[in-house]
Amino acid sequence: MSDNAKTIEALLYAEAREFSIVELAKLLQISKEAVREALEELKKSLEEHGIVVVEQGEAVSLGSHPSAAKIIESLRKEMLSKELTKAAAETLAVILYHPGISKPEIEFIRGVNASYSIRLLQMRGLIEQKHKEGDARVAVYTATSEALQHFGITSAAELPEFAALSEQLGTLLAHDKKI
Amino acid sequence: MSDNAKTIEALLYAEAREFSIVELAKLLQISKEAVREALEELKKSLEEHGIVVVEQGEAVSLGSHPSAAKIIESLRKEMLSKELTKAAAETLAVILYHPGISKPEIEFIRGVNASYSIRLLQMRGLIEQKHKEGDARVAVYTATSEALQHFGITSAAELPEFAALSEQLGTLLAHDKKI
């Protein structure tokens, strides 16, 4: 493994939190491109391991392999919440399959006020609010790495029917803007 | 990597503590001999990595590779010297105005996950974790006496507008419990 990949792995392990690509680039004094390359290398070399690289948007973290979930759960007193209501699941789905969506857009799709679902998902650490690129006044939502972890996946692309569904959502929402 | 080695790696990673060979054997329901074999395998496959297997007598844990020690140390120093993020400052304020508050309560009030802020404030010695009176399983947080001293006060009651603001926070939480 390259020194960069090794250092990133050690850093992610020791700090036990997620890092952004930009943060890693600054710390290692390398380009973002070099960070991405190192991450690809790390992912490959961890393929057969009990540790996985979780990538969500620009955030990277390490987690335990889903196959060990049962045995880890047996040791933890603090249980992960295992229930998603229909309303929460639908709101989370919209945000997972169309990252960077705003509250009015979520409400447009679901036809109901989304304040409560959004707050609930935020409190559970499953989504976070960000400023829209190009227009900081608009709040938009993206899913967190924690959300992916709950589903036992290492990137959004592993969600059910991700490619087809995110494309369909994108097309239909773009249509909305034309009107 | 074998399933046993994978599970042990995941377990050591997620729990972030030492395990004895006996404990691992019990958890995986395999012989001590099989645990030792799996550990040898794990060590080998981590040879080129940023994470290492640390063995002390009968105790095993994971650690970060010494080559990354410098960057981790500088990161921690920087973390300690930087201004608090808005999230961390708000979390500290909530704990100051409502001593003995739990993590879910902080998350309910702020509407976002508080894990990272709490950890940061703990590492900076501004808050400490205690057990809730009457229910030792619940972890609650209070500001440290050093933090109060830093603000030039001897008790939370001396905080500006303490009575009014702590009452408003209390109402918010009490209302939550009524439902």
Next chain:
Amino acid sequence: MTDQQTAFLVRHEKFEGPLEVLLELVEKRKLFVNDISLASVTDDYLSYIQQKKVPAEQVAGFVAVAATLILIKARSLLPNLELSPEEAQSIEELEYRLKLYQLISAVAPKLIVLYGKKPIYLPRVKVEMVVFAPDPTLGLERLPELIKSILGRVPKEVVEPKKPEAVVYKTISISEVLGSLTDRIMAAAQTTFSNIAVASPDKDEKSQKVYTIVSFLGMLELVRRGFIDAEQPELFEEISIQKLEAEVVVPDLEETHE
């Protein structure tokens, strides 16, 4: 988060939303989402609104969807009905909103099943080596502002929940509108549409639009049942209405599909 907190937040969303109800009606009939299927479930939808008490905060959403459905139904009853660009747009919009919602509501159950089954665990939080390191820029005087900004962000409903018994339910009574429409037709053997269209009790333009559309649908329903004859000499001109029979039965939407 405690169970109570979750329960509280979720309770507000328990009531089915307007699109949810509409999609259920379309899917119950195993139809694709298009204007034909929407026209065919219009009566069911209106009847749903009549039977279920729609929470006050959702009335606007249900009325907007109902108004569009009525428009779709009216167009299907009167093929040469000219729609304004806004009306055509609202029909198109409802169709693709429903298609969007259909995609999401199909994937959501899969996420519910996947959630928490085999999670990836983050390592336990380690708090090793505590070093006292306050933030010199965070002074005592800033603390009240921080608390106030947090309190200001809490959604109002979370601070002042409506007690269940105090919730004011407002229902849109389509049959009331139709009943009043029929009464007026009875009173004037010959009249015009603008004379009989029911005035909205709320004086705003939006709600009057809904009432006019509902009145119009009611009139179409009466034409379809052979109680009246309507005539519009030119596009956008006044529609004249002629009573055909002495007895007019108030059309009851609930009756038409049950």
